[in-house]
Amino acid sequence: MNPQEPAIQPQGRLRKRRSDGEKSRAAILDEATRLATIEGIGGLSIGRLAEAVGMSKSGLYAHFRSKEELQLAIVDTASELFADQVVAPSEHANSALARLEILADRYLHYIEIDNFPGGCFFASVLAEVDMHPGAVRDRLVAFLGDWLGRLEAGVHDAQAEGSIRADEDAAQLAFEIEAALFLANAQYVVTHTRAPLDRARTSIERRLAAATAK
Amino acid sequence: MNPQEPAIQPQGRLRKRRSDGEKSRAAILDEATRLATIEGIGGLSIGRLAEAVGMSKSGLYAHFRSKEELQLAIVDTASELFADQVVAPSEHANSALARLEILADRYLHYIEIDNFPGGCFFASVLAEVDMHPGAVRDRLVAFLGDWLGRLEAGVHDAQAEGSIRADEDAAQLAFEIEAALFLANAQYVVTHTRAPLDRARTSIERRLAAATAK
Numbered sequence: 414m415n416p417q418e419p420a421i422q423p424q425g426r427l428r429k430r431r432s433d434g435e436k437s438r439a440a441i442l443d444e445a446t447r448l449a450t451i452e453g454i455g456g457l458s459i460g461r462l463a464e465a466v467g468m469s470k471s472g473l474y475a476h477f478r479s480k481e482e483l484q485l486a487i488v489d490t491a492s493e494l495f496a497d498q499v500v501a502p503s504e505h506a507n508s509a510l511a512r513l514e515i516l517a518d519r520y521l522h523y524i525e526i527d528n529f530p531g532g533c534f535f536a537s538v539l540a541e542v543d544m545h546p547g548a549v550r551d552r553l554v555a556f557l558g559d560w561l562g563r564l565e566a567g568v569h570d571a572q573a574e575g576s577i578r579a580d581e582d583a584a585q586l587a588f589e590i591e592a593a594l595f596l597a598n599a600q601y602v603v604t605h606t607r608a609p610l611d612r613a614r615t616s617i618e619r620r621l622a623a624a625t626a627k
Numbered sequence: 628m629n630p631q632e633p634a635i636q637p638q639g640r641l642r643k644r645r646s647d648g649e650k651s652r653a654a655i656l657d658e659a660t661r662l663a664t665i666e667g668i669g670g671l672s673i674g675r676l677a678e679a680v681g682m683s684k685s686g687l688y689a690h691f692r693s694k695e696e697l698q699l700a701i702v703d704t705a706s707e708l709f710a711d712q713v714v715a716p717s718e719h720a721n722s723a724l725a726r727l728e729i730l731a732d733r734y735l736h737y738i739e740i741d742n743f744p745g746g747c748f749f750a751s752v753l754a755e756v757d758m759h760p761g762a763v764r765d766r767l768v769a770f771l772g773d774w775l776g777r778l779e780a781g782v783h784d785a786q787a788e789g790s791i792r793a794d795e796d797a798a799q800l801a802f803e804i805e806a807a808l809f810l811a812n813a814q815y816v817v818t819h820t821r822a823p824l825d826r827a828r829t830s831i832e833r834r835l836a837a838a839t840a841k
Contacts (some may be wrong), residue, residue, distance in 0.1 A: 417657035451758040453667070531758045536813075543663040544745045545818045553827055588826040592810035596802065597808065599750075602757045603768055612802040623837070 438476050441466050443491040445483065450531025453541045454484050454549065464627065491534035492556055498523045500563070509570035510577065513590070516564065517617050520594050521610045522576075524601055532602035535560075536595060564590055575608045577624045586624060593617050650817050652690050655680050656704040659697065664745025667755045668763065698763045706747035706770055712737045714777070723784035724791065724839065727804070730778065731831050734808050735824045738815055746816035749774075750809060778804055782838075791838045800838060807831050 444466050448457055459480060463470045477483035499519040506512035524533060531537045539553045564587035571577035577586075594615040600609035658680050662671050673694060677684045691697035713733040738747060745751045753767045778801035785791035791800075807827040809815035814823035 414802070453755070456670075537754065539817070540751060540813070541667070543813075556818075578694060585826055586831060587811065588823070589807070589830050592806040592827075593803070596806040596809045597824065599754070599757075601770075603692065610800070612799055613806075616803050616806065 439490075441468070441473065441476060442486055445487050446491050446494075446534060447529055449487055450529040450534055450537040454487060454538045455541060455545070459483065459486075460514075481548060485552060488538070488552050488556070489551060491529075491538075494528060495523065495535070495556075498528070508576060509567055509574050510621070513564065513567040513571060514617075514621065516567065517590055517594060518614075521597060521613060524598050525607070525610055533598040536598050537602075563585055576584060577621075578626070581624050586620070589620055590617050593620075643832070653704075654717040655682070655687065655690060656700055659701050660705050660708075660748060661743055663701055664748055664751040667758070668701060668752045669755060671697075671701075673697065687715075695762060699766060702752070702763060702766050702770070705743075705752075708742060709737065709749070709770075712742070722790060723781055723788050727778065727781040727785060728831075728835065730781065731804055731808060732828075735811060735827060738812050739821070739824055747812040750812050775801055775805060791835075792840070795838050802835070803834055804831055807834075 441462065445457065446464055448465060449460065453473070459473050459477070460470055462483070463473045466473075473483075477486060499516060502519050503512045503515040506515050520533075528534070529537070535553060535556055539550075539557065542550045542553065565583045568577055568581065568583035568586050572579055572581065572583065594614040597609040597613035647648045655676065659671065659676055662676065662679060665719055666675070673687050673691070674684055676697070677687045680687075687697075691700060701768060713730060716733050717726045717729040720729050734747075742748070743751070749770055753764075753771065756764045756767065782791055782795065782797035782800050786795065786797065807830040811823040811827035
């Protein structure tokens with residue numbers, strides 16, 4: 414895969430100018446998203462987080478009035494990072510097929526640069542909370558629905574432009590792309606080698622080649 | 628996929644005759660493996676488990692002297708169930724290709740019959756402990772290495788018998804089969820619909836058809 418690179422690169426996690434109060438909140442959430450992929454978003458107490466960021470518990474409570482409010486802010490922080498690093502680079506693609514390729518490539522890059530010690534935030538945290546109904550699970554499920562919907566819409570758009578065969582089942586093809594990405598992340602977390610990332614690239618490249626064959 | 632069914636069916640979770648002491652241990656572990664996929668294997672205290680099985684904490688300590696001993700026994704219990712339900716049915720296949728097809732089919736069946744409320748025990752628990760070095764993580768990583776090795780060996784054997792093309796990369800093909808199974812499990816846990824299981828079957832069937840094309 415050799416996706417077209419976007420004209421404008423994302424500029425990292427804390428890319429916006431912020432007031433002091435916002436900076437502090439951003440620094441807390443930056444640490445909290447990382448810790449959530451190690452200790453779990455449920456295991457992350459306000460006390461433990463206060464210790465990790467060097468603040469008092471009462472200082473943290475000034476930012477987040479409850480554990481659930483903190484958890485939802487963590488999910489939103491990770492979602493914003495994902496939007497910057499994975500989705501935004503795809504938006505200037507010059508074809509729907511190139512957009513799909515960029516989404517897959519940028520997802521693997523988002524894993525490889527170790528944004529989170531426990532790999533993809535969403536895979537890690539949804540595996541933890543999938544059996545715990547509530548607002549946190551709902552937001553993660555919605556996020557993943559959006560992601561899969563984005564892949565599926567990309568396939569539909571590529572069919573409309575004529576680059577992917579009309580007889581491909583878009584939901585099936587989106588499933589197969591996501592399957593390679595999802596396993597690549599899980600194996601990368603355990604092995605910390607590039608091999609699973611390369612296998613996912615090979616798999617998706619081959620699958621898209623079959624889908625574009627005349 | 629229409630794999631050959633094995634002559635001997637697996638006979639369920641508690642299939643062996645056991646003494647009273649062993650029965651009690653088996654009943655505890657049966658409940659503990661289920662709970663581990665909901666609350667996490669780290670979140671499962673001896674106190675919580677004692678409550679779930681209606682025993683005293685001291686009664687449980689008579690079976691498991693430490694939390695780690697309990698956790699390792701839980702992993703072994705799930706491994707035995709997996710061997711019975713997924714691996715054993717493949718052993719009487721009349722070709723290496725049929726063995727691969729049976730392994731994939733039985734894995735999806737093992738998900739679909741809801742052995743564990745949180746889906747595949749190994750996917751659920753490894754996602755939890757992947758950032759926690761120790762004996763539990765080691766045993767799960769070894770289990771998954773064995774599983775992937777089994778798929779890869781199946782591809783090699785199918786190449787040796789001439790049913791899979793010699794130019795296929797066995798590790799790559801094993802990755803792609805596992806990717807479909809792994810995502811099917813994750814989506815099944817969230818949606819509790821057959822759709823992801825069907826997508827995995829379609830994906831693997833198609834991939835093996837491409838690998839066997841002359």
